[in-house]
Amino acid sequence: GAVVSQHPSWVICKSGTSVKIECRSLDFQATTMFWYRQFPKQSLMLMATSNEGSKATYEQGVEKDKFLINHASLTLSTLTVTSAHPEDSSFYICSARDSGGIAEAFFGQGTRLTVV
Amino acid sequence: QKEVEQDPGPLSVPEGAIVSLNCTYSNSAFQYFMWYRQYSRKGPELLMYTYSSGNKEDGRFTAQVDKSSKYISLFIRDSQPSDSATYLCAMSAVAGKSTFGDGTTLTVKP
Numbered sequence: 001g002a003v004v005s006q007h008p009s010w011v012i013c014k015s016g017t018s019v020k021i022e023c024r025s026l027d028f029q030a031t032t033m034f035w036y037r038q039f040p041k042q043s044l045m046l047m048a049t050s051n052e053g054s055k056a057t058y059e060q061g062v063e064k065d066k067f068l069i070n071h072a073s074l075t076l077s078t079l080t081v082t083s084a085h086p087e088d089s090s091f092y093i094c095s096a097r098d099s100g101g102i103a104e105a106f107f108g109q110g111t112r113l114t115v116v
Numbered sequence: 117q118k119e120v121e122q123d124p125g126p127l128s129v130p131e132g133a134i135v136s137l138n139c140t141y142s143n144s145a146f147q148y149f150m151w152y153r154q155y156s157r158k159g160p161e162l163l164m165y166t167y168s169s170g171n172k173e174d175g176r177f178t179a180q181v182d183k184s185s186k187y188i189s190l191f192i193r194d195s196q197p198s199d200s201a202t203y204l205c206a207m208s209a210v211a212g213k214s215t216f217g218d219g220t221t222l223t224v225k226p
Contacts, residue, residue: 034213041219042218042219043216043218044204046214049213093159106162107152107159107161107162108159110159
């Protein structure tokens with residue numbers, strides 16, 4: 001099946017710094033990528049949808065200036081958490097869909113962000 | 117009311133048991149139905165994908181979709197300890213943009 005690689009798998013940063021998370025589709029071209037956030041024992045909350053070469057579409061309540069998403073190529077999307085605070089600590093997961101029209105999206109391994 | 121409601125669990129069964137996991141939904145526009153397995157601290161892994169109503173079988177796993185009742189199920193036969201994980205149902209009207217259930221944590225005891 002399709003492979004989506006997310007990096008890093010975990011990161012600890014100081015409050016006020018920025019963190020970049022990468023999501024790569026390894027064996028297909030991802031025209032659309034999705035970024036989710038997941039709190040412990042809860043389901044995935046969609047943060048934003050990004051299409052290659054265009055601005056991301058953010059879900060209601062998600063600060064676009066805080067969570068910067070770039071989808072510069074068909075195989076790479078990045079999420080940058082700017083001026084991170086402890087409340088941003090969470091599990092961030094990306095998923096990708098190819099242009100072939102399949103419905104299911106394939107997920108990265110997730111990134112555990114801890115802001116101290 | 118949430119668009120997708122999933123039986124919360126947790127669920128604990130002995131090895132070899134048949135497991136039934138269920139979700140209901142309210143959005144009649146949903147036409148893609150997925151089940152994911154998620155191990156602790158990992159991203160979800162797609163198990164089953166069904167378009168519209170019907171059954172789909174893959175090894176020990178069977179997914180059922182009943183659009184008339186807005187009800188989907190995942191059955192696991194001959195459950196194994198390695199099946200212990202959180203199972204998420206997901207569904208979408210638009211390909212790839214899914215709404216997820218809250219997950220059911222399954223433990224299969226040897």
